[in-house]
Amino acid sequence: MTGRQRVLALSADEEAERHAAVADLVALGTAALPALMDELRDDASSVTETALLSVLCGIGASAFDxxxxxxxxxVPGSHWRALRVFTRxxxxxxxxxxRxxxxxxxxxxxxAVMGVDGCGEDALPVANLLVPLLGDGDEEVRRVAVRAFCSWGAAVVPLLQSVRRDGPGAARGGALECLAEIDGENAISAHDRAALERLVQIKLMDDIPVPILCCFLSWIAVSTGNQAGVMEMLGLSxxxxxxxxxGVNAADYDSHGGLDDDPHDRYRRVFVTPELAGWTLVVGSWCDPSAAEREAAVLEACERLSARYGRAQAYWYGAQNDGSAVLVAERGETLRRLAYIPGDDTQHLELGVPLAYEQERRTALGLPALTAEQLEVDQDDDEWMWELLEMATKLAGELSIDPLSIDTGTPVRGVxxxxxxxxxxxLGAPCGALRLEEKPVLHAFAVS
Known part of the structure; x- marks a missing residue:
């Protein structure tokens, strides 16, 4: 049996034959490598990466080169198979x-960085050799180096702190980002915290609003510029x-949370905007009017806010056609709440009577009006389903302010x-680093 035949046997139908092929190839050692490399180059090969790895790991270090x-x-576009095998x-x-x-x-x-990272704790004794990569001239290399140090966690904090003190200079920014990600403010020196605070204060002097773009965007809009009053009523601190x-970066980052130990992670923090055209927005998953854990609290908060400030609204919007949820309150009462999230039963969220905006859109689409007695929509009504997917941002644009449309022309007051x-x-403030242009900013640091 030739080397190629033995390699092709790795994709045999019978498990016993596949195991025998692995054993034969491992026994051949370096003599099997040419045929294995031919198969690794072939993206159309029937031999899986897992099967190749079984043999290559059995052969050992001589397979590396x-x-x-x-x-x-x-060639670009055909390197993923080789990359996945190399890094594992x-x-x-x-x-x-x-090397x-x-x-x-x-x-x-x-x-190579990905490969070292894949070695887990076995790589900790040589973690110092990855320090220069934290300042690599290639952004992708720098990013995977940061990811590797973050995966090692507390064990590399002393090393990263020494990089912040003693250099190399090019790696100091990456080290700070890692420290922020691993343990937040606890891992950052007082000197670094003070420097970051000064940087933020400088940036605030000519800060401008930007569109609030998040994969999963939740917000409460209140018709007031009294930022402090809104925060007090919501119990924010x-x-x-x-x-x-x-702030937008934080809201987007946090909206992807809740997948680890505590499903409430994404509710820890919100971004409270300055006054925008007479409105204050509170942005974060905590504001989601359709979340099971939050729907009652958000409704009650909007009613209280609207009783004081006249109008308060809550929205959820999924940027990839994930759906919309809206809640509109005025003068202490909820006028309307609805949600459309494909695949989810949201009928229990339905409150109030259809808004004028809903009826206007149905008229524009040539659809019959909704009535208080008949709010359910025919699931085969594709035009209205698409309308509902975009309802949150479009309705906000009519009743308050569309966060996706915020730009340098939006009137703004405050920070x-x-x-x-x-x-x-x-639960504690989130750890991690948020980006301020080229520099990381802590998720939590005090500003005096």
């Missing part, structure tokens, strides 16, 4: 990964000023604030 050769010769060779090839960290091709350097773009909710006070 041949796989590296395939990775280097792969594991601890036995760790010395090879370390490749200095490779002239940034694609190879990035793959520990607020500190941030540039508008940083934005990041503030903790009751979840943030009990």
């Amino acid at each position: 041949p796989v590296l050769g395939v990775l280097q010769s792969a 060779l594991g601890t036995p090839v760790l010395p090879g990964y370390l 490749a960290l200095a490779h002239g091709d940034p694609f190879v350097r990035r793959a 520990a607020a500190y000023p941030v540039p508008f773009s940083v 934005g604030l990041l503030a903790l909710t009751e979840y943030g006070r009990s």
